[in-house]
Amino acid sequence: MTTPPPHIEIDGVPATDPGLLAVLMTGFGHFTAMQVRDGRVKGLGLHLARLDRSTRELFGRELDGGRVRALIAGALGTAGVRDGSVRVYVYPDVRVAVTVAAPAPDGPGAPQRLTTVEYWRPAPHIKHLGGFGQSYHREAAGRAGYDEAVLTSPYGEIAEGAITNIAFWDGTSVVWPSAPCLEGITMALLAPRLGSVRRPVTLAGLSGYRAAFVTNSRSIAPVTSIDEVAFAVDEELMERVYAAHDSVEWDEL
Structure with missing residues (x-):
């Protein structure tokens, strides 16, 4: 149980629920992010399984x-x-917070220029809170004129983007x-819909x-370069990828 401090203020205004804010301020937890259209979600079962799996691992509860x-x-x-x-966030004591923001634009994402950084996320199988490292590198990439950072090992093996899969x-x-x-x-x-492989x-x-x-909950976008390596936008490939995503059924909440 998180013990709340006796008093919390935000921008000079006393917080109405210090106990809840104390839980949110721990920085320990996990989340999932999804796009909702007409009260439906693609891959809802995968989102729910992710949340349950990570809750069991972090907090020992379903x-x-x-x-x-x-x-x-x-x-x-x-x-x-x-x-x-x-977004659905899960915190200690299995406190659940849900945020609702404007939907991401529908349709293909804009082509992306990427740069590489030597960094791998801790416990990468969990969509956890406290991602300072990846946020730091992504912001630095943005200031340098790139759209995303690609995370690599010290030996040059690529893992993922800062907020994407690649x-x-x-x-x-x-x-x-x-x-x-x-x-x-x-x-x-x-x-599975693309018959893809991992290596x-x-x-x-x-x-x-x-x-x-690159892919994430907000978009699927072609990559035009990673550092000095240029890639052509393969329109046939991207049409296949978009069609595969379009074929996924929507699940009712």
Whole structure:
């Protein structure tokens, strides 16, 4: 149990629930992010399984999927919307917070220029809070004129983007790096539909790939370069990827 401090203020205004804020301020927990359209979600079962699995690992308790669905539906109802970018956060004592923001633009994402950084996330299989390292590198990439940072090992093995998964096209197969990473829901939905494979991908081997793309809950976008290595936008590949994602059924909350 998190013991709340006796007094908390935010911008000079006393907090109305110090106990809840103390839980949120621990920085320890996990979350999932999803796009909701007309009260429906793609891969809802995967989101619920992720939340339950991580709750069991971090807190030793299960998280009922019915409760999560009700909380999301309730938050959408309170916000008065049927579409949105929704996040579900789980904190100590299995406190669950749901946020609703404007939906991400529908359709293909803009082409991305990426740069590499030597960094792997701790406990990468969990979509955990406290991602200072990846946020730091992504912000630095943005200031340098890039769209995203690609996380690599000291030996040049690629794992993932700071907030994305990355895949490569070798002319025959869609290849996802096999290094430890967070398996995003969009990646999990696409991989079996694209007949893709997982294997080591290195910086030294990038020139052997014809194309690349990144995925997350907000978009799927082609990659035009990683550092000095340029990639053509393979329109046929991207149409196949978009079609695979479009084929995923929507699940009712």
